[in-house]
Amino acid sequence: MEYVLVGAAFLVGCLLGWIGARGYSRTEGKNAEQIISQVQDQNRLLQTERDDLRQRLENDRIDRARLETRLEETQHRLTEQKALIEESARKLTDTFKALSLDALSENNRSFLVLAQKTLQITASEMTGDLEKRKQAIDALIKPLDETLKRYEVQILEMEKSRSQAYGDITRHMEELVRTQEQLKDQTRSLQSALREPQVRGRWGEITLKRVVEISGMSSHCDFVEQPSTLTETGLKRPDMIVKLPQGRQVIIDAKVPLRSYMDAFESDDEEVRKASFTRHAQAVRSHMISLASRDYWKQFDQSPDFVVLFLPGESFFSAALEHDQSLIEDGIARRVIISTPTTLIALLRTIAAVWQQNLISENAREVWETGLELYERVSVMVRHLAKIGEGILKTTQAYNAALGSWETRVQPSAHRLKGLVSPLQGKELPIPVPVDLSPRGTPPVTDDQEEGTP
Incomplete structure (x- = not known):
């Protein structure tokens, strides 16, 4: 069992050392460490339980041995007592025979019979006492024996579980080794592919697009990929332009040299790795200077005063910054912001928030302008309603005046005519009803108000 534990521990240690030396797949290594832990x-825990069971088993064995020793001692004493009684009886018989073989022969026989009976009774009592003691000892030993059997069963089950656990560990180790081999092959293929400048550039562009889409932006709406612009110095084509409110733009470049970084990643020599990381930092700085010399902010209308240099991985930037700690300050001085996927997402989320705030401002401005226009049109409509009210009032007044003329001048003549002309008798003229209603009060219309139009 100890050899299995030592072998498993040695296998786990070798595997962890190999993973740490090669530097592949930190995530898989951490998972393996968690499984192994x-x-x-x-x-x-199983070893502790096994040690406790072994200790209890050993104590029970010691108690059983002590009780068996006491039983053997008791049996030995009983045997000695029986032998002593038999020897005493024999000596007594010899003594009586020596005194009087003839005279006491009958008494001797009687005595022998009596002694034999007494001896049988004593032996029977001793045998019964021995049997009782044996039963008592068996009663004490039986629970211990049952406990020992249970312990043996538990130990066998623990050994079976441990064997199964070791089998699972072995399978996990084999699966982990296969995964590491597959990961190593895939990493080797990726490294070979990334050594090609075109593949490396395309990978950076795809990573940039995914980061922008994760930030919630849409192609051709919020950003444009590789737009071509003809300038005085020639054709300019940045990797991406992100649109800002009021026609402004953010220019992003994703072409970063990674050959030195991959050289450092593949090497096991610490000096070679250090030199490769130094070259990687120098390559990032050189690309930053080259990007600053293009003056994108001068060649694109409404462009901000900086350009984003996108590194498609956090480790690329951390390795370069570790060997060139002034990259950030020098980049800002040259109007170049070095960004990783994490910082770029934060920047783009901020831009999205600015877009939303700008949309809210535009909506508020449109509501304000619409309100002004609606107020002007309502004012014109009220003026027209005032004119209509005045017309209604004048019409009512003219109607009532005509009705008064009818009642005072026309109606009396009509009644006289009706009395003179027989065909008209019995025919009543309709009586017009005067109108006492007037329109609600409206503000007076001025000459200035009459000039407005709806």
């Missing part, structure tokens, strides 16, 4: 904790 859990298995080791379970193994230690």
Whole structure:
């Protein structure tokens, strides 16, 4: 069992050392360490339980041995007592025979019979006492024996579980090794592909597009990929332009040299890795200077005063910054902002928030302008309603005046005519009803108000 534990521990240690030396797949290494740590904790717990069971088993064995020793001693004492009684009886018989073989022969026989009976009774009592003691000892030993059997069953089950656990560990180790081999092959293929400038550039562009889309932006609406612009110095084509409110733009470049970084990643020599990382930092700085010399902010209308240099991985920037700690300050001085996927997402989310705020401002301005226009049109409509009210009032007044003329001048003549002409008798003229209603009060219309139009 100890050899299995030592072998498993040695295998786990070798695997962890190999993963740490090669530097592949930090995430898979951490998962493996967690699995191994859990298995080791379970193994230690099982070992502790096994040691406790072994200790209890050993104590029970000691108690059983002590009781068996006491039983043997008791049996030995009983045997000695029986032998002593038999020897005493024999000596007594010899003594009586020596005194009087003839005279006491009958008494001797009677005595022998009596002694034999007494001896049988004593032996029977001793045998019964021995049997009782044996039963008492068996009663004490039986629970211990049952406990020992249960312990043996538990130990066998623990050994079976431990064997199964070791089998699972072995399978996990084999699966982990296969995964590491596949990862190593895929990493080797990716490294070979990324050494090609075109593949490396395309990978950076795809990563940039995914980051922008994760930030919630849409192609051709919020950003444009590789737009071509003819300038005085020639054709300019940045990797991406992100649109800002009021026609402004953010220019992003994703072409970053990574050959030195991959050289450092593939090497096991610490000096070679350090030199490769230094060259990587120098390459990033050179690209930053080259990007600053293009003066994108002068060649694009409404462009901000900086350009974003996008690195498609956090480790690329951290490795360069570790060997050139002034990259950020020098980049800002040259109007170049070095960005990783994390910082670029934060920048684009800020731009999206600015877009939303700008949309809210535009909506508020449109509401304000619409309100002004609506107020002007309502004012014109009210003026027209005032004119209509005045016309209604004048019409009512003219109607009432005509009705008064009818009642005072026309109606009396009509009644006289009706009395003179027989065909008209019996025919009543309709009586017009005077109108006492007037339109609601409206503000007076001035000459200035009459000039407005709806």
